[in-house]
Amino acid sequence: MSGGVRNGALACCDLAMPGVAGLHPYQPGKPIAELRREYGVTEVVKLASNENPLGPSPAALAAAREALQEVHRYPDGAAFELRSDLAAALDVAPEALTLGNGSNDLLDLVARAFLGPGRNAVISQHAFAIYGLVTRAVGARPVLVPAHPAHHPQPRGHDLAAMAEAVTAETSVVFVANPNNPTGTWADAEAVDRLLERIPPRVLVVLDEAYQEYARERVPGFPEGLPRLARHPNLVLTRSFSKAQGLAGLRVGYAVSHPAVADLLNRVRHPFNTSIPAQAAARAALRDSAHVAAGVALNGAELPRLARALADRRLGVLPSAGNFLCVDVGDAPAVNQGLLRRGVIVRPLAEYGLPSCLRVSIGTAAENDVFLGALDQALADAGAAS
Numbered sequence: 364m365s366g367g368v369r370n371g372a373l374a375c376c377d378l379a380m381p382g383v384a385g386l387h388p389y390q391p392g393k394p395i396a397e398l399r400r401e402y403g404v405t406e407v408v409k410l411a412s413n414e415n416p417l418g419p420s421p422a423a424l425a426a427a428r429e430a431l432q433e434v435h436r437y438p439d440g441a442a443f444e445l446r447s448d449l450a451a452a453l454d455v456a457p458e459a460l461t462l463g464n465g466s467n468d469l470l471d472l473v474a475r476a477f478l479g480p481g482r483n484a485v486i487s488q489h490a491f492a493i494y495g496l497v498t499r500a501v502g503a504r505p506v507l508v509p510a511h512p513a514h515h516p517q518p519r520g521h522d523l524a525a526m527a528e529a530v531t532a533e534t535s536v537v538f539v540a541n542p543n544n545p546t547g548t549w550a551d552a553e554a555v556d557r558l559l560e561r562i563p564p565r566v567l568v569v570l571d572e573a574y575q576e577y578a579r580e581r582v583p584g585f586p587e588g589l590p591r592l593a594r595h596p597n598l599v600l601t602r603s604f605s606k607a608q609g610l611a612g613l614r615v616g617y618a619v620s621h622p623a624v625a626d627l628l629n630r631v632r633h634p635f636n637t638s639i640p641a642q643a644a645a646r647a648a649l650r651d652s653a654h655v656a657a658g659v660a661l662n663g664a665e666l667p668r669l670a671r672a673l674a675d676r677r678l679g680v681l682p683s684a685g686n687f688l689c690v691d692v693g694d695a696p697a698v699n700q701g702l703l704r705r706g707v708i709v710r711p712l713a714e715y716g717l718p719s720c721l722r723v724s725i726g727t728a729a730e731n732d733v734f735l736g737a738l739d740q741a742l743a744d745a746g747a748a749s
């Protein structure tokens with residue numbers, strides 16, 4: 364790494380916007396190639412970014428490959444075909460959709476359109492880090508609401524009642540991840556509906572549904588945002604092709620909202636934010652529901668198995684409606700190092716205020732077994748050292 368420029372080292376950096384000067388860059392899961400370089404390991408199991416262990420849909424891959432022939436052209440900035448397909452699949456008007464370079468892009472668009480100096484966004488403790496990042500980047504203030512306590516049925520999960528309570532005259536956005544990453548916890552229909560009833564109509568509620576395919580399988584009666592849109596025009600749903608569809612590397616996500624909100628988001632959207640191969644792959648992925656179902660079924664079998672295996676080791680595991688588990692391993696930095704040395708990448712959660720926890724994505728059965736074997740060794744090492 365060449366390292367960043369220290370504030371004050373360059374005169375022009377002094378004029379960086381205060382919100383930006385105080386930011387810490389988002390720390391993604393360690394790339395496989397980086398682990399190979401740093402640790403000299405050859406076999407790597409990456410369970411760090413909640414990706415689909417089955418890979419992309421073969422049909423999506425073929426569509427992306429075919430579309431590569433057109434990349435001397437600009438993409439269709441309005442993504443007419445993908446928006447039409449999505450609109451049909453979701454039974455919404457195409458005007459209700461905003462496409463993003465991943466759903467991260469949409470969170471950024473929300474911030475740029477609705478947040479700024481003098482405004483705040485209500486965010487839960489332990490929530491997905493991007494909410495705070497996009498909020499600060501535009502000079503707005505994140506209002507951090509304490510999560511549910513450890514003994515709650517959704518330990519460390521969003522306290523939606525407290526979040527509604529935290530809304531002030533300065534609030535223009537409430538960010539809710541359901542389920543949340545990195546905790547995996549979720550809000551039930553009653554909590555979501557009560558939140559939507561209590562938030563003033565002038566405040567936008569962003570419901571991040573990056574894991575909704577998994578959540579629907581894991582939690583009976585899981586409260587989806589779509590049927591709630593008609594009653595609550597201040598609701599914005601963000602969804603992603605990165606997780607269940609296995610297209611994280613191509614960067615496609617979308618927001619569903621009232622068309623008037625979508626119109627505002629589209630005004631600040633970069634005109635070509637989804638590429639030609641990404642649009643083509645997303646359309647094919649949308650048709651390949653069998654691939655999503657296979658990934659969801661694998662997760663449905665492997666997540667409970669891994670949760671039991673971790674509990675058998677007397678480790679605390681949070682309930683999860685996603686494709687990952689948040690596990691308390693005690694000395695997380697040491698255990699994480701032990702895992703890395705053995706070629707297993709998971710996600711330490713110190714920056715999420717969970718310094719003794721690791722987040723592990725659910726892999727294939729074979730990958731999960733490699734993880735468990737390496738974990739036992741890493742735990743033994745960490746225990747011997749302390």
Ligand SMILES: *Cc1c(COP(=O)(O)O)cnc(C)c1O
Nearest residue numbers: 465466467491544573603605616
């Ligand atoms: C992974 C994830 C996303 C998806 O990000 P993309 O930009 O679509 O890849 C969004 N929200 C949460 C909570 C996530 O965990």
